[in-house]
Amino acid sequence: xxxxxxxxxxxxxxxxxxxxxxxxxxxxxxxxxxxxxxxxxxxxxxxxxxxxxxxxxxxxxxxxxxxxxxxxxxxxxxxxxxxxxxxxxxxxxxxxxxxxxxxxxxxxxxxxxxxxxxxxxxxxxxxxxxxxxxxxxxxxxxxxxxxxxxxxxxxxxxxxxxxxxxxxxxxxxxxxxxxxxxxxxxxxxxxxxxxxxxxxxxxxxxxxxxxxxxxxxxxxxxxxxxxxxxxxxxxxxxxxxxxxxxxxxxxxxxxxxxxxxxxxxxxxxxxxxxxxxxxxxxxxxxxxxxxxxxxxxxxxxxxxxx
Amino acid sequence: xxxxxxxxxxxxxxxxxxxxxxxxxxxxxxxxxxxxxxxxxxxxxxxxxxxxxxxxxxxxxxxxxxxxxxxxxxxxxxxxxxxxxxxxxxxxxxxxxxxxxxxxxxxxxxxxxxxxxxxxxxxxxxxxxxxxxxxxxxxxxxxxxxxxxxxxxxxxxxxxxxxxxxxxxxxxxxxxxxxxxxxxxxxxxxxxxxxxxxxxxxxxxxxxxxxxxxxxxxxxxxxxxxxxxxxxxxxxxxxxxxxxxxxxxxxxxxxxxxxxxxxxxxxxxxxxxxxxxxxxxxxxxxxxxxxxxxxxxxxxxxxxxx
Numbered sequence: 001x002x003x004x005x006x007x008x009x010x011x012x013x014x015x016x017x018x019x020x021x022x023x024x025x026x027x028x029x030x031x032x033x034x035x036x037x038x039x040x041x042x043x044x045x046x047x048x049x050x051x052x053x054x055x056x057x058x059x060x061x062x063x064x065x066x067x068x069x070x071x072x073x074x075x076x077x078x079x080x081x082x083x084x085x086x087x088x089x090x091x092x093x094x095x096x097x098x099x100x101x102x103x104x105x106x107x108x109x110x111x112x113x114x115x116x117x118x119x120x121x122x123x124x125x126x127x128x129x130x131x132x133x134x135x136x137x138x139x140x141x142x143x144x145x146x147x148x149x150x151x152x153x154x155x156x157x158x159x160x161x162x163x164x165x166x167x168x169x170x171x172x173x174x175x176x177x178x179x180x181x182x183x184x185x186x187x188x189x190x191x192x193x194x195x196x197x198x199x200x201x202x203x204x205x206x207x208x209x210x211x212x213x214x215x216x217x218x219x220x221x222x223x224x225x226x227x228x229x230x231x232x233x234x235x236x237x238x239x240x241x242x243x244x245x246x247x248x249x250x251x252x253x254x255x256x257x258x259x260x261x262x263x264x265x266x267x268x269x270x271x272x273x274x275x276x277x278x279x280x281x282x283x284x285x286x287x288x289x290x291x292x293x294x295x296x297x298x299x300x301x302x303x304x305x306x
Numbered sequence: 307x308x309x310x311x312x313x314x315x316x317x318x319x320x321x322x323x324x325x326x327x328x329x330x331x332x333x334x335x336x337x338x339x340x341x342x343x344x345x346x347x348x349x350x351x352x353x354x355x356x357x358x359x360x361x362x363x364x365x366x367x368x369x370x371x372x373x374x375x376x377x378x379x380x381x382x383x384x385x386x387x388x389x390x391x392x393x394x395x396x397x398x399x400x401x402x403x404x405x406x407x408x409x410x411x412x413x414x415x416x417x418x419x420x421x422x423x424x425x426x427x428x429x430x431x432x433x434x435x436x437x438x439x440x441x442x443x444x445x446x447x448x449x450x451x452x453x454x455x456x457x458x459x460x461x462x463x464x465x466x467x468x469x470x471x472x473x474x475x476x477x478x479x480x481x482x483x484x485x486x487x488x489x490x491x492x493x494x495x496x497x498x499x500x501x502x503x504x505x506x507x508x509x510x511x512x513x514x515x516x517x518x519x520x521x522x523x524x525x526x527x528x529x530x531x532x533x534x535x536x537x538x539x540x541x542x543x544x545x546x547x548x549x550x551x552x553x554x555x556x557x558x559x560x561x562x563x564x565x566x567x568x569x570x571x572x573x574x575x576x577x578x579x580x581x582x583x584x585x586x587x588x589x590x591x592x593x594x595x596x597x598x599x600x601x602x603x604x605x606x607x608x609x610x611x612x
Contacts, residue, residue: 266600291573
């Protein structure tokens with residue numbers, strides 16, 4: 001049975017040359033497959049999604065991170081997305097024939113090696129966290145890169161690996177294991193960031209919104225619109241349609257039209273099924289009832305197909 | 307490249323023993339994979355969905371049909387779904403690495419062999435049709451089994467294979483090649499078949515509804531509700547959400563609630579993407595942006611994965 005681990009590293013750059021050199025490290029690694037790669041100037045952030053087996057994702061994540069530490073200087077970095085370092089966050093996700101424990105082990109190896117080789121302080125988060133508060137990425141990133149030096153020396157913020165002081169140009173890194181989540185961005189027909197922030201606040205877990213939802217507002221200059229960027233960490237418990245319907249309600253309150261939306265990264269099939277099932281009142285739709293998946297499953301289960 | 311042809315034969319039975327014996331013929335055939343099998347008393351109809359390569363689907367479809375001709379007696383058959391024979395309809399669908407022409411060829415071989423071995427008259431329909439009017443299943447099935455003897459002797463209705471008279475117990479068979487379609491049933495909160503028929507009529511292509519849509523109304527005694535059974539032959543041109551929204555409009559007119567719905571057979575991924583994209587205003591979602599499909603595609607394209 002082929003094991004599949006996904007890795008979604010986020011690097012603090014949108015410089016095309018730096019992006020290329022980081023991706024080259026992935027290309028060089030056997031048994032890895034690029035799924036997606038996005039970078040935007042307004043977030044000044046590179047999000048790569050790739051998969052492989054436990055061994056190959058670890059190797060690729062490390063080599064990409066070594067390159068990012070070498071090339072990115074956080075002292076010069078500006079962007080609308082919270083970040084604490086050049087290799088900002090490196091989560092590992094169980095996709096097939098691996099369990100969460102496997103991904104936690106990969107994250108620990110990744111963090112330990114990065115800290116040893118680059119002297120970058122590393123925190124473990126989410127399923128790999130060593131203390132309850134560290135499950136929460138926001139808690140770890142509090143103060144961001146700019147206030148890292150003052151935060152990192154607090155005893156409760158001692159890194160899991162590496163020194164208790166920032167790497168001068170690379171800051172710190174967060175790694176861990178988590179479920180597949182849904183990243184979803186909604187563009188609003190307003191340039192007013194204040195309104196967008198109010199809408200984001202209404203959805204955000206810690207501000208009274210849905211548990212499992214993080215929502216932030218950003219201004220997108222080239223379109224002169226605002227965007228609600230969301231990540232839904234458990235879209236089975238908090239389905240996307242419900243979040244979207246509440247976003248519609250809040251946007252209507254400010255007479256703001258919804259221009260469009262997009263998945264940020266890959267769309268998990270289960271999220272699509274939940275959307276279709278809600279709007280069309282479908283009773284019995286599961287992943288194995290989707291033609292393309294059923295065909296694939298039947299071939300994998302069968303004893304050979306010519 | 308592995309070729310995948312789907313076959314969705316419909317047999318006029320819901321007798322469990324007969325169903326089992328027909329399915330046994332499929333199980334015996336190498337390189338075939340069962341996807342789905344449903345049978346209902348109110349339709350008195352067995353719908354099987356399976357796939358394989360060109361050779362294996364032909365072999366399995368023939369052996370299942372031989373068994374159905376042997377066991378089903380149309381003289382005793384009653385059911386709410388239109389039908390013209392024991393082996394009512396046998397379409398072949400291109401899924402992967404085959405084209406429509408391949409499926410037309412399989413359908414022709416199937417029809418020719420069934421006619422020769424069983425003396426069942428066979429019509430070719432849809433993409434395999436030999437005349438424009440024969441593309442239309444309804445045209446071929448006009449009069450159903452009960453009036454087949456009087457219809458089949460008309461010159462314009464001469465079967466494509468076999469004798470121009472019904473098989474006494476098996477009637478006639480329709481085979482052909484077609485695109486993957488979406489089968490979708492919606493349950494209405496009314497036992498009034500007249501209302502359900504009005505709603506079905508509003509959606510049905512030939513009655514002024516959407517092109518690509520066939521809709522029929524049926525009463526479902528065990529639930530004491532009515533059901534709109536639809537097949538959408540080209541759900542890219544006539545997406546499911548649009549049909550469903552119109553069904554909602556018509557149902558509201560009669561104050562009939564929509565209780566729930568279900569895909570009849572497998573749900574094509576593209577249909578789900580279209581639904582999600584409409585309701586959540588997603589701009590850029592394609593099949594290769596769905597995580598499970600992207601992983602599969604990457605592995606297939608790559609040069610091996612351990």
